[in-house]
Amino acid sequence: MPDGGKAPLPAPYDELHRELAGFIAPARLILDPLRLLAWGTDASFYRLVPKIAVVVESEDEVVLLLAACARFHAPVTFRAAGTSLSGQAITDSVLVLLGDGWRRCEISADATSVTLQPGVIGAEANRKLAPHARKLGPDPASIDAAMIGGIAANNASGMCCGTAQNTYHTVEGMRVVLANGIVLDTRDARSRDEFRKSHPDLVRSLEALARSAQGDDALASRIRRKFRMKNTTGYSLNALVDFTDPIDVLMHLMVGSEGTLGFISEITYRTVPDHGDKASALILFETLEGACAAVSLLAHAPVAAVELADRAALRSVETKPGMPAGLRAVGPEGAALLVEIRAPDAASLRRDIDAVETVLRDVPTFEPVRFSTDAAECARYWNVRKGMFPSVGAVRRIGTTVIIEDVAFPVDRLAAATLDLQSLLRAHGYDEAIIFGHALAGNLHFVFTQDFNDASEVARYARFMDALCHMVVERYDGSLKAEHGTGRNIAPYVELEWGAQAYALMREIKRMFDPLGILNPGVVINDDPHAHVANLKPLPAADPLVDTCIECGFCEPKCPSRGLTLSPRQRIVGWREIARAERAGIDASAMRAGYDYAGIDTCAACGLCATACPVGIETGLLIKALRGRRASKRAHGVASAVAGRFGAATAGVRAGLAVADALHGLRVPVERMRRMGMPLPKWSPTLPRPASWRHEPPAGRGDLLVYFPSCAARTMGAARGDDAQALPTVAQRLFAKAGFDVRMPEGLSGLCCGQPFESKGFAAAADAKSAELEAALREASENGRLPIVFDTSPCAYRMKRYVAGRLAVQDSVEFLLSSVLPRVRIARVPGPVAVHPVCSVRKMGLVEQLDAVARACSEEVVAVPDVLCCGFAGDRGFTHPELNEHALRRLRASLPASCRRGYSTSRTCEIGLSEQAGMPYRSIIDLVDACATAKAP
Ligand SMILES: Cc1cc2nc3c(=O)[nH]c(=O)nc-3n(C[C@H](O)[C@H](O)[C@H](O)COP(=O)(O)OP(=O)(O)OC[C@H]3O[C@@H](n4cnc5c(N)ncnc54)[C@H](O)[C@@H]3O)c2cc1C
Ligand code: SF4
Ligand code: SF4
Numbered sequence: 036m037p038d039g040g041k042a043p044l045p046a047p048y049d050e051l052h053r054e055l056a057g058f059i060a061p062a063r064l065i066l067d068p069l070r071l072l073a074w075g076t077d078a079s080f081y082r083l084v085p086k087i088a089v090v091v092e093s094e095d096e097v098v099l100l101l102a103a104c105a106r107f108h109a110p111v112t113f114r115a116a117g118t119s120l121s122g123q124a125i126t127d128s129v130l131v132l133l134g135d136g137w138r139r140c141e142i143s144a145d146a147t148s149v150t151l152q153p154g155v156i157g158a159e160a161n162r163k164l165a166p167h168a169r170k171l172g173p174d175p176a177s178i179d180a181a182m183i184g185g186i187a188a189n190n191a192s193g194m195c196c197g198t199a200q201n202t203y204h205t206v207e208g209m210r211v212v213l214a215n216g217i218v219l220d221t222r223d224a225r226s227r228d229e230f231r232k233s234h235p236d237l238v239r240s241l242e243a244l245a246r247s248a249q250g251d252d253a254l255a256s257r258i259r260r261k262f263r264m265k266n267t268t269g270y271s272l273n274a275l276v277d278f279t280d281p282i283d284v285l286m287h288l289m290v291g292s293e294g295t296l297g298f299i300s301e302i303t304y305r306t307v308p309d310h311g312d313k314a315s316a317l318i319l320f321e322t323l324e325g326a327c328a329a330v331s332l333l334a335h336a337p338v339a340a341v342e343l344a345d346r347a348a349l350r351s352v353e354t355k356p357g358m359p360a361g362l363r364a365v366g367p368e369g370a371a372l373l374v375e376i377r378a379p380d381a382a383s384l385r386r387d388i389d390a391v392e393t394v395l396r397d398v399p400t401f402e403p404v405r406f407s408t409d410a411a412e413c414a415r416y417w418n419v420r421k422g423m424f425p426s427v428g429a430v431r432r433i434g435t436t437v438i439i440e441d442v443a444f445p446v447d448r449l450a451a452a453t454l455d456l457q458s459l460l461r462a463h464g465y466d467e468a469i470i471f472g473h474a475l476a477g478n479l480h481f482v483f484t485q486d487f488n489d490a491s492e493v494a495r496y497a498r499f500m501d502a503l504c505h506m507v508v509e510r511y512d513g514s515l516k517a518e519h520g521t522g523r524n525i526a527p528y529v530e531l532e533w534g535a536q537a538y539a540l541m542r543e544i545k546r547m548f549d550p551l552g553i554l555n556p557g558v559v560i561n562d563d564p565h566a567h568v569a570n571l572k573p574l575p576a577a578d579p580l581v582d583t584c585i586e587c588g589f590c591e592p593k594c595p596s597r598g599l600t601l602s603p604r605q606r607i608v609g610w611r612e613i614a615r616a617e618r619a620g621i622d623a624s625a626m627r628a629g630y631d632y633a634g635i636d637t638c639a640a641c642g643l644c645a646t647a648c649p650v651g652i653e654t655g656l657l658i659k660a661l662r663g664r665r666a667s668k669r670a671h672g673v674a675s676a677v678a679g680r681f682g683a684a685t686a687g688v689r690a691g692l693a694v695a696d697a698l699h700g701l702r703v704p705v706e707r708m709r710r711m712g713m714p715l716p717k718w719s720p721t722l723p724r725p726a727s728w729r730h731e732p733p734a735g736r737g738d739l740l741v742y743f744p745s746c747a748a749r750t751m752g753a754a755r756g757d758d759a760q761a762l763p764t765v766a767q768r769l770f771a772k773a774g775f776d777v778r779m780p781e782g783l784s785g786l787c788c789g790q791p792f793e794s795k796g797f798a799a800a801a802d803a804k805s806a807e808l809e810a811a812l813r814e815a816s817e818n819g820r821l822p823i824v825f826d827t828s829p830c831a832y833r834m835k836r837y838v839a840g841r842l843a844v845q846d847s848v849e850f851l852l853s854s855v856l857p858r859v860r861i862a863r864v865p866g867p868v869a870v871h872p873v874c875s876v877r878k879m880g881l882v883e884q885l886d887a888v889a890r891a892c893s894e895e896v897v898a899v900p901d902v903l904c905c906g907f908a909g910d911r912g913f914t915h916p917e918l919n920e921h922a923l924r925r926l927r928a929s930l931p932a933s934c935r936r937g938y939s940t941s942r943t944c945e946i947g948l949s950e951q952a953g954m955p956y957r958s959i960i961d962l963v964d965a966c967a968t969a970k971a972p
Contacts, residue, residue, distance in 0.1 A: 047107040063090035069629035073605035081122035082572035085130035092136035098216040113294040115185030121522025123293040153184025170309035172200030189520040190291030194340040210301035241281035248275035265517035269529040294555040296548040310377040312384040315413040319401035326370040327450030330474040337387040342373040348469035351426040425649040431484040443517035446477040463499040478517040487571040526561035577614040590644035595906035595922030600633035603644035603654035639908035641874040663796030674797035682784035721949040723751035726761035733776035745827035747942040769964040773858040780811035788830040805837040828940040832875035859967035866895030869937035892966040907947035923951035
């Protein structure tokens, strides 16, 4: 990775860096300005840029790192997924990021507990628990991206978990590294004993704190009352009243401590049941008070979740496609409740639905309450809720920030509190604000847009926050942060919420754990009364393709280059900074140089980021546009010329593959020359040989179909040592077994869907090729009368979008499932076989269909859910092989040793998959052909 002009480090970071270099590999010590900025960003509206970012791979490294930082008094901030909203995961000092070594997930024999390292994504843990009908208690809306370290350190929660199933209440044990580098494992009696002996002062102090809190009735009952609500303001003081053993107190204080008391290196959770039978109802009310009265009734009913939405929140989504029609009929004071019931089986679900409907029988609602068990209808209801936050983000003025706040009130006063909140927002000019939240927990989120580019706007926000905090605390004794953590955002108000006595306890806790004040200073405890309006993040306009990005980080787990160079969020952060600097006339050449490689060259342009983005951004589109802008006029001309003589170009590729095959023994010299900087493609043992095949003209005995073999399938055969035939040969044979006669479009050798041009940013050449192919397919298919089948998913995906319904293009997966499998006899192979859904299969929503095809043909199908985009990206796997290696670094270890074959739907992806897995990957068409025989006429 080019260093992008790193600046010399100021003291003492220069010396600290030298010390860290003694035990951290250079590639894991980040100093270049682009990555420091981009990797340093979290989802909050605060910006601090670290001096050094360190990727740690083991607990030993954390111990050494803390010792080094303590020696230099250098503050340290731990980072999990960086989805925090309150400014607790950023620093201007040392940022500690988790490498691959933190992903262990061990489920107990009866699945009632799970032990996790902090780098496991919450949803990953749940995916592994799902076959046991169990899940984690904490369920933040960000669970598809958030990691265990952050979920525990923020005491995150969500729709269903309430206060009973958050980390505090479901943690069974923990391994922590304290600021002095000492490791304590609360699950290990010996470790507990040793800790008592080695830390008598801390142990005594914790005992004393707990004793004094428990002995003070007023304080103890206030703590208990406040934690009956969701509350993440300040430290988890309930640890002092709930436990007497100092080590239990310590462990529970770590929950919600936001990296300010120590590092959580492992955690054991008690899991909770994950009921599969569900029903939902969307209930509309004339008034907010009516909805809140229903919430009080539902508090004693068998419901899993009750979500409240005010009228403004409903208005923000009511005109979107697919929304229930009734939303628009709700009056100006109306509101809605979205209620979910979950049960272990259908009979219990029916019983619970009856019970809930009975509870709500006399409640005045727009329409009679009706629960649905239909998955599609339930999804429609929940889309109402899911659409609310993005709807504000999507319509905000460019350059402004979306703020999502998070307060809780006593449930019995929810109606009054919501009305007060609405008036307060209006009084401060936040007319577009919407309110929704987890009603059973009295937890309201409100979302509004804020301009931080203007001092008067910052002052307005400061006035609003002041008024809000006083209202929540003084009128309702509520909590200022119910779920999202104190961070920098509420740190100035912790004392207001808790009062002087409890706040003094929190300060004492911080002092006891971190006497040097090096653990995430400024977070939770902060003496600056203006900390919440300092270090505000700019969100300058950069490109309309990404300007609505809220930097939430939800896209990151999808990205094959995350951790190698940049994630989608980090690409946007970097590009925003470059655009801002260049507009201001500041020299951004150093950052631009780094961006060329990290931002532009190593993006696979796979588009998977869009599948997770709440505001629908596909960062790959920005990158393709930047590639197009970066390419010279001449390069665009060359691309158009190649597109115009595509047949000759593919013949050239075939000839090149023949030469490469002849030189197969030259791996060492070729790779050496490549590393010396010569512009040679990477040598790969799985490099394809030129494909050899011919079109078998229609015999006139079967149904006609139009088959389009992609240019990759036409030119790239199997690798040396793999006896597979060229894909067009196999596909034609299979189609014949299924009783089809194959027609191919005229002028096939010159045809291409345009994908290779599009991914390099040559949009005009790409569209010209698509248009040409559309015309040829139209002709061959007799204006769409005949089915049109592609053998390569990225090409099918591109053409589907290009023809936009003018022609029906089918991916091979669709055609195999709907039209081939029913027409052949299948003898399943014993298995196991691995299946890799390429990105376009994911984007076309065909993952399950691919799985179904594979299961029809093999007794055992291995899916590797951790591996998404393979990073080969057309020819990028040859020019930037590190992307493919990084994207598939976990593939081989995830496959059972007995697995000898893999199947996919893109020849180029299969080259990289074969090399990284150490076994051949072929087209799924090959698998079906191997199992299929023609049915007797
Ligand atoms: C759109 C959106 C919706 C959200 N919805 C919810 C929600 O419904 N409920 C909710 O609770 N939150 C929500 N959040 C906030 C956030 O996603 C969660 O709190 C999440 O659990 C944070 O996890 P993370 O992995 O991103 O942690 P990070 O943001 O990386 O870190 C969180 C804190 O934990 C500390 N930390 C990280 N790892 C460790 C470790 N190993 N040891 C000690 N400290 C550590 C960090 O220093 C930081 O203070 C939302 C955020 C967004 C952007
Ligand atoms: S691109 Fe989308 S998912 Fe990614 S950070 Fe931006 S808003 Fe979030
Ligand atoms: S297009 Fe793919 S590689 Fe590029 S940023 Fe998005 S997820 Fe990452």
